[in-house]
Amino acid sequence: MEVAKRADRKVxxxxxxxxxxxxxxxxxxxxxxEQNLLSRPDGSASFLQxxxxxxxxxxxxxEVKVSKEIFNKATLEVILxxxxxLPGVAEKSRERLTRNTCExxxxxxxxxxxxxxxxxxxVSDAGSLLACCLNAACMALVDAGVPMRALFCxxxxxxxxxxxxxLDPTTKxxxxxxxxxxxxxxxxxQKLLMxxxxxxYSDAELQQCLAAAQAASQHIFRxxxxxxxxxxxxx
Amino acid sequence: MKxxxxxxxxxxxxxxxxxxxxxxxxxxxxxxxxxxxxxxTDYGCCIVExxxxxxLGQVSCELVSPKLNRATEGILFFNLELSxxxxxxxxxxxxxxLLVKLNRLLERCLRNSKCIDTESLCVVAGEKVWQIRVDxxxxxxxxxxxxxxxxxxxxxxxxxxxxxxxxQGEEVTLYTPEERDPVPLSIHHMxxxxxxxxxxxxxxxxxxxxxREERVMDGLLVIAMNKHREICTIxxxxxxxxxxxxxxxxSKIAGVKVAEITELIQKAxxxxxxVRKEGGKFGFAESIANxxxxxxxxxxxxxxxxxxxxxxxxxxAEAEPPPEVVSKPVLWTPGTAxxxxxxxxxxxxxxxxxxxxxEGGIDEAVILDDTKMDTGGVSDTGNQGAPIVLSDSEEEExxxxxxxxxxxxxxxxxxxxxxxxxxxxxxxxxxKKRTAN
Numbered sequence: 001m002e003v004a005k006r007a008d009r010k011v012x013x014x015x016x017x018x019x020x021x022x023x024x025x026x027x028x029x030x031x032x033x034e035q036n037l038l039s040r041p042d043g044s045a046s047f048l049q050x051x052x053x054x055x056x057x058x059x060x061x062x063e064v065k066v067s068k069e070i071f072n073k074a075t076l077e078v079i080l081x082x083x084x085x086l087p088g089v090a091e092k093s094r095e096r097l098t099r100n101t102c103e104x105x106x107x108x109x110x111x112x113x114x115x116x117x118x119x120x121x122x123v124s125d126a127g128s129l130l131a132c133c134l135n136a137a138c139m140a141l142v143d144a145g146v147p148m149r150a151l152f153c154x155x156x157x158x159x160x161x162x163x164x165x166x167l168d169p170t171t172k173x174x175x176x177x178x179x180x181x182x183x184x185x186x187x188x189x190q191k192l193l194m195x196x197x198x199x200x201y202s203d204a205e206l207q208q209c210l211a212a213a214q215a216a217s218q219h220i221f222r223x224x225x226x227x228x229x230x231x232x233x234x235x
Numbered sequence: 236m237k238x239x240x241x242x243x244x245x246x247x248x249x250x251x252x253x254x255x256x257x258x259x260x261x262x263x264x265x266x267x268x269x270x271x272x273x274x275x276t277d278y279g280c281c282i283v284e285x286x287x288x289x290x291l292g293q294v295s296c297e298l299v300s301p302k303l304n305r306a307t308e309g310i311l312f313f314n315l316e317l318s319x320x321x322x323x324x325x326x327x328x329x330x331x332x333l334l335v336k337l338n339r340l341l342e343r344c345l346r347n348s349k350c351i352d353t354e355s356l357c358v359v360a361g362e363k364v365w366q367i368r369v370d371x372x373x374x375x376x377x378x379x380x381x382x383x384x385x386x387x388x389x390x391x392x393x394x395x396x397x398x399x400x401x402x403q404g405e406e407v408t409l410y411t412p413e414e415r416d417p418v419p420l421s422i423h424h425m426x427x428x429x430x431x432x433x434x435x436x437x438x439x440x441x442x443x444x445x446x447r448e449e450r451v452m453d454g455l456l457v458i459a460m461n462k463h464r465e466i467c468t469i470x471x472x473x474x475x476x477x478x479x480x481x482x483x484x485x486s487k488i489a490g491v492k493v494a495e496i497t498e499l500i501q502k503a504x505x506x507x508x509x510v511r512k513e514g515g516k517f518g519f520a521e522s523i524a525n526x527x528x529x530x531x532x533x534x535x536x537x538x539x540x541x542x543x544x545x546x547x548x549x550x551x552a553e554a555e556p557p558p559e560v561v562s563k564p565v566l567w568t569p570g571t572a573x574x575x576x577x578x579x580x581x582x583x584x585x586x587x588x589x590x591x592x593x594e595g596g597i598d599e600a601v602i603l604d605d606t607k608m609d610t611g612g613v614s615d616t617g618n619q620g621a622p623i624v625l626s627d628s629e630e631e632e633x634x635x636x637x638x639x640x641x642x643x644x645x646x647x648x649x650x651x652x653x654x655x656x657x658x659x660x661x662x663x664x665x666x667k668k669r670t671a672n
Contacts, residue, residue, distance in 0.1 A: 026538045032523050038320065039375060040322050048519060051520075053293075057318075057319075057320030081293070109561050121291065121374060123519060124277060126276070165540065219536045219538060223533045
């Protein structure tokens, strides 16, 4: 059964012909990113993955309240605001995951007793929201010029009832999936920075999803590189 | 963060420039900044840019019971939020004055002017009505928040489509967007706020002040009007004293501006509707200008996942097998259970029992029904000494637990049925736990 599955995936990757828009072939949705679009924050970025869109603004390194200051590094704060209603527990959880990822890469020791605030606003949600938040946060931190040891990206994958893997799932795919896994990977060696999962899966499937996420992150980092090259190009 | 103070020389410069009828961005006294309206993929979602001030608006709906004193009308709810990215000074605790003022003005402008027909939102009188919620988020503050917010609100309301409902006698059917096309809201007119900033005690006036001009202004006059030249709301704040003909002049200017803005809104709505009908691409992705050097797009990319199964198998083969963990919850009484033991007491110096060690990491299973305490082959828990009595007080209900022996010193009242397990367990002693290899 394993062999057949592998063959299936290879075949569909070769032919490229899909019956449904995203088919069994793993593919990432259309990406777009615009940086420096807001005048007040030090850095800002709008990241779009298909129909999911998140706007990130970064202030920092800036003044920090004495109660929150850390003597040897910067205090990183992440705020996520949903589009409708008041922020709830899900937002708090995403804020914490994003903050842990950012803290792992931001060189806070270069700016002690300061604060770096990342504000995320959900502009539209059509699946893979946490991954989009992570990508927007990374681009905004780059735009703000915050020193980082690596870039990071977020990749979501969903396992449906048959065990097929779908990268960058839409809301419908997430709802029907047996498990949804989101990973944050760094740009230097595609190592895992953060993982959060929901649902039922075996450890073999976990490793497969992680490997698929690492393959996808190559595309995302290439996108980052090309967008920054375009920005700083002279022609 | 505290607001960056405005330096005196900057203030003087701005005021002198205004006296000479000059504005920093080169506009004339009555000129508005460029307004740009873009729509998202869901209905009711729009972003309005007034110069650099940016507001995101989203309309949503829900079926609820109506208010008791208005049983046949729908409910409108407006909420403007000053996001922390809009300005460094906007912190959760700090913006209350401005926030209340803006929200109140927006409510008066949209709710009291009756621009939305709330009677049409009624589904079953007295039982089910639509609650329309408008959420506005300020994304970037470059002055004149109220104008941008009012435009975003009215555009989002005009753009929004609610699900279709049909009532047959007692039965109410709510159709999904796939079954029946969603229905637009019934909007009578479009009130738009126009702001006028006054300087030097009302001598000089500017339309659409930007952030710097707002900081040096003496007072603000906001007139909400629709294209039929009906004034919906008028508010003067800042304590300036205006003459009657000043106010009349402002209302005339407002009439002209509202006509222009309303035309712009209609055009934007029509464009979006046309694109959706023709099946073209719509949404925020399309509104990212291609020519901007700071914007970049990438089409759908397929990812080669053909070798992930081999990679995964390799990793699993090389990894150590997971440790054997048998965890059995210990049920003391219905409603009280214990899984595992606590870790060593890190407060230090409390009692001598810290030195006791436990062999093996497997939790002891104490089954309530057994008369014997079966430790399952786990070596002694190291509870050599007698349990340490912490206090002689008879008033305290204190029980010291030894999972492998029946609790010896039970001070609390226990009923006869619960001999084997105390009713209120309070683990006064913590043990060191060594994990199994």
